[in-house]
Amino acid sequence: MEKIVIIGAGLIGATLAFQLARSGRAVTVVEAGLPAAAASGRSFGWINASFALSEAHFALRVAGMAAHERLARAVPGHHRASGCLWWEETGAAFAATADRLDAAGYPVERLTRAGVLAREPALKTPPEEALFFPSEGWVDPAALTRALLAASGARVLAGVSARILVANGRASGVETPLGPIMADQVVIAAGLGAPALLAPLGLNLPMLHRPGLMLRTAPVALRLAHILAAPEQEIRQDNAGRLLAPAAAFHQSDEGGNLADPLGQAEAAMARIGGLLGLSGLWAERVVQAERPVPGDGLPVVGAVPGVAGLWLSVMHSGVTLAAIAAEGLAGEMAGQGVLPELAPFQPARLLQSA
C-alpha cells in the first residue's frame, strides 16, 4: 500500500488525509501542535465565492463550494447551508458586485429593506438594500478537521514536528523526534510552517503577513438565520448560539486591524454587533489572535513542488472554502491523474523561488 505523510493537521491536511485514505493509501499526519489549533481553529468558517481576487480565483471558489457539498455527503453534520446576507459595499460598488456575480451565473438575490427584514428579522438596523447569496454557508473548521481525521482512519501524530527527508531528488519521508517516517509521497499542509519546511531544500515560499483577531461571544437567545456581512461587521452564529466575528472589519481584506489593543478591538466589535442586532451586555467568551496563511501573491498554492519528486504543497488563505477542492485536486494529481483545470493557475511553481 502506498504510504503518504501529510505535514500539518489543520483543515487542509485533514481534508486531504480523508480524501487519500478513501482511495486506499496508508496516511500518517504529523502535527507539531494539536489538530486545528492554528489558523483552522481561529477562523470565521465562511464558505463563499462572492469574494474573489480574480476570475480564476472565483472559478476555484465556486468549485470549492461544490466540493464542500460532496464532502458534506461523506461526512454529514458539519456543513450549514445558511446563505449569506451581504451589504458590505454601497452605491456603485454594491451594484458592480451584484452585476459581476449575476454575469458569472452566481446565485444572487437582490433584496430591499423589507426583503432583508423578512429574511433576518433580528436586524435592528437593516440596510436599504442587500444581496442574498443562497448557496453560501459555513462550517466550524476545528470540528470538521477533527471529524475528518477521525473518519479518515489516518495515523495522527500530534506534538511531533517534521522535517522533510530527500534522497536522490525524491521526498523519502520525514524526520521527527520520534524517528524517521518513510513514505512514497510527502505533502506540506503546514500553513505558516511551510516556508521553514521548504527552506532546507533551497526553496523560498514568500508569505504575506496577515494577522487577524477572532471574537466569539457567550451564547445569546436571539437566532440569526444567515451569515451577515455588513460594512461595519461580519457575523455568524454557531449551533450553540454564540456569535462569531472577525474583530477587525472586512476579515477577507489585507487589514489586520489594530492588534495593539485586542481587547479594545473585541469590545468595539461587540458594540457594532450590539448596534446591528439590538443586543446589549454581550460577553466575549473567546478572543484569539491569528495569522492567516497567505502565500506571497495572495492566492492559493496547490500542487507539485518543482525539483523534488513526490513532494506536494497545499497552502492558502480561504482554506475553509477551498479545503475540499484542494484535497480532491491534489489527491488526483498525486495519483497521476493530472492537474484539475480549476487548480492549474495555482501551481506552486509560479511562486517558489530558489533560495
Ligand SMILES: Cc1cc2nc3c(=O)[nH]c(=O)nc-3n(C[C@H](O)[C@H](O)[C@H](O)COP(=O)(O)OP(=O)(O)OC[C@H]3O[C@@H](n4cnc5c(N)ncnc54)[C@H](O)[C@@H]3O)c2cc1C
Ligand atoms: C481570522 C481568520 C479568519 C478566517 N476566515 C476564513 C473564512 O471565513 N473562510 C475561509 O475560507 N477561510 C478563512 N480563513 C482562512 C482559513 O482558516 C485558513 O486558510 C485555513 O484554516 C488553513 O488551514 P491549514 O490547514 O492550511 O493551516 P493551519 O490550520 O494553520 O494548520 C497548519 C498546521 O501545520 C502544523 N505545522 C506547521 N509546521 C509543521 C511542522 N514542521 N511539522 C508538523 N506540523 C507543522 C501547524 O502546527 C498547524 O497545526 C480565516 C483565517 C483566519 C486566521
